[in-house]
Amino acid sequence: MIALPIPPFPTFITGGQYFAQKGTRHFHRTFPVFDLLYVRKGMLFLQEENRQYDIGPGQYLILVPDTEHKGYRDCEEETDVIWLHFTVPLHNHLIVKDQAIDWSYVYKKEATFTEPAEYSFLIPQFGQLKRKDIMEQHLQQLIQTDKEQDHSPDDYLQKQLAFSELFIQLQREAFSIPTATEKVCEKAMKYIQDYFQSPFKMKKLSEELMFHPDYITRCMQKTIGMTPVQYVTYYRLNLAKRMLVQSDEKVATIAKEVGIDDVTYFSKLFKKEEGLTPLEYRRLVRRE
Template sequence: MTYIEMLVPPFPTLIKGGYAVFEKGTKHFKRTFTVFDLIYVKHGELFITEDETPYTVGEGQYIILVPGFEHFGHKGCCVKTEYYWLHFSMPNSYELVEEGIDNWSDILLAEGDLTTPSSYRFCLPCFGEIENNNYVENIFENLMSISHQTPDYQLRQQLYFQEFLLHLQKEACKIPSAAEKVVEEAVKFIQDHYTEEIKMEDLSQAIHFHPDYITRCMQKIIGMTPNNYLNQYRLNEAKRMLAMTDEKVANISQEVGIMDPTYFSKLFKRLEGLSPQEYRRIILRKK
């Protein structure tokens, strides 16, 4: 197993990210990049060779392709494949090593003081499988769904990217926290039932934790309350429908679980900075 070893801070810098779909038979193109390319497969599988080593990246797995190494698809997808990709650079030097970190406490190299920040050592696997898929895919969704109309959108994306790297290191050390497990269950319940009316009592009964504890866990791990997450997830689904269908806004509102179209439009504008109709016009214009 190859690991990327680096010192943080500063964290690696996100350059750009996206979501792509390969139809059956499509191959990843050949290139040698000057930046890192992380690929996470949501559905299907990719067949990628890097530096003459072939990899099969399946559902829930990721690969970090290293600058300077040629990579290409050595075989077409057997099924329709959906994946997220992130291009990033490393502000500090890094090394490719053969051993990672087993103990979470070993990431701390030096404690900071009033004038010097703490120093940490990260060892991220170049190829691996995500255990908490819902949590990670939520990070990707949030990162991709930030409106590009605001001047600070790339800074906000960087925060989600750092959160993803931190989680990747935690999973490499095999230490999901109790709070992360609660969040994983809560997120799964919300995603499975977002088209219905969801009350905190429903969520509490479903995953057997007190509503206040669930809220604290979600605020700590993903930075939002269950209701905030539900609204964001509903709007992410609505944005897909606005971009890919001709459905009326009122119908889309009901399909994502918001029965009042007026409230839906107000919520959409408050969180996205523009109305559903304006969002649809911008997306269609870009297409």
């Protein structure tokens, strides 16, 4: 596990997504910052110093600064990877043995009128995400394609806030005790994922979960920062992006596959959310 004193939170640098092709392997290098790698699809084979890791779907690995790492084996299929680079102020971290923990291990000192509360986060260096959909949403927020027309001076600050929330979620993952709010959010996300190809009706979601629509909305906003309607759009476009990269299907076909019959509306929505048209996105990611 990686032990980190909080505050201050680790500092987000940058992040992105790449598709490791079959027959390729990760770089051989020593990096001066932390590198979090999350696998959405496929399998990544990495070695840090003398320890080897097989990172599969829903799993992550945090590579520690100034340690040698490399791919020790070729990818056996196309592998979808999200990566984040971050630093810890003054390199103030320790590597400790894995252990079962709860908040009593992490919460070190109560706040006073003049001093903040103190924590010692204990984050597994390698792990399987239990609340995969919620965590992927946080990761996706950090790697969204920058939209030139929407770019603002506070963009980096917003990403830093999102990264801090991601770290809190990683700590909660280590406890493996979801809150009531997270449970409602997970159920809502599961419903949307099961029925995304059908027209979305908030009333149907409310009836399925047996909660008031406003309560479901508050739970989702608190957990993933999105309303149900926003998540429907996010989920559909995320699937569309994968299909654009991994297939040669026409845009109209992909739009229908993700539950949007009007291809013109789909293209406008895609451009609004991603800053690129569907075909521009395909060419950019494929580097055509």
